[in-house]
Amino acid sequence: LRRGGLVAFPTETVYGLGADALDAEAVERIYTAKGRPPTNPVIVHVPDTSMARTLTASWPANAEALAQTFWPGPLTLVLPKADAVPDIVTAGRATVALRVPAHPIALALLRVAALPVAAPSANISTNLSPTTAEHVMRGLDGRIDLVIDGGPTTGGIESTVVDLTGTQPTVLRPGLIGADALSRALGAPVAQPSVTTAVNKAASAPGQHQRHYSPRTPLTLAEDDGSSTVQAFAQEGMRVAWIRFADAADRNKQATDPISSTDNASLATVETHNSIQPNGNVLIRWLPLDPTACAAALYALLHDLDDLGLGRIVMAQPPIGDDWRAISDRLQRAAAT
Ligand code: AMP
Ligand code: MG
Secondary structure: OOOOOOEEEEOOOOEEEEEEOOOHHHHHHHHHHHOOOOOOOOEEEOOOHHHHHHOEOOOOHHHHHHHHHHOOOOEEEEEEEOOOOOHHHHOOOOEEEEEOOOOHHHHHHHHHHOOOEEOOEOOOOOEOOOOOHHHHHHHHOOOOOEEOOOOOOOOOOOOEEEEOOOOOOEEEEOOOOOHHHHHHHHOOOOEOOOHHHHHHOHHHOOOOOOOOOEOOOOEEEOOOOOHHHHHHHHHOOOEEEEEEEEOHHHHHHHHOOHHHOOOOOOOOEOOOEOOEOOOOEEEEEEEEOOHHHHHHHHHHHHHHHHOOOOOEEEEOOOOOOHHHHHHHHHHHHHHOO
16 A cells, blocks of 8 residues: 555445555546546545544534444544545545545555555445455456455445535435434434435536446346236346345244345346236345445345356345435436436
């Protein structure tokens, strides 16, 4: 990192691709390796609040309150930037996004390097974020210097991004820390656009392009459990993965039901399931009916399905509600064309 190299490392959300945040040429290499548009700013990772403060032009009371409550953790704060932060890090904006990650390897790396480390997710731009070192290598092998293998990440989706530079704190990207938790910590309301508004209004936050976090296999997000969508694709002769939600007890029950096999090795031909016709080659996968567990499993499942060369992934509509907001956001982006 001190020589200007690119090092991928685990955080508690996803794997990041790091470079010295104060070295514009090093950060430029991140954009080149990822094919990231120069308009999309990167998050700077720091070992503690005191280094964060050195990268800001001001440190308001609400930044201090959120840092004390949630750092180290999956929360990114957008604040006025210090002059020392190169323009390439912030995509020319006057603000910088900062976070202290909670992963022990990430923290150890930041402490040993003693540098602020600019680190977007360690994947080719718009692709799925990596939750294992193997995912990183699949996308970036030959383009980066090193990946530190810390095993699968536990959070699974990217950090919550909150902008503290406006009149009211505003969530720019939903994540595992919800707006209500932020409001409680601040004792004041935090604004957040509805997921559909945020996804459709691609310009609402820099880099929040509509299509993002996508598998290579086209993904359809159903408005219901997805069965009729699966049936339609299967009838066209397509091999389809059908992702559904169930709680642990239900999944155990389903596992003993041959019709909705959870066989993880091969494509199961579904004989009759509701309206699914026998001519379809349909693989069924389950995600936990719990937002935290679902986030941890989501990208790894999509990476695995992507390797099967299927014609389509059909995803059941996730439950509605604040707890599911970040998952809905990622799924709508994954499904955007
Ligand atoms: P990642 O790709 O996980 O590094 O996330 C970077 C995202 O953080 C960007 O796509 C933006 O949505 C957000 N972000 C980073 N820097 C800023 C900034 N200065 N102002 C607003 N949002 C930012
Ligand atoms: Mg990313």
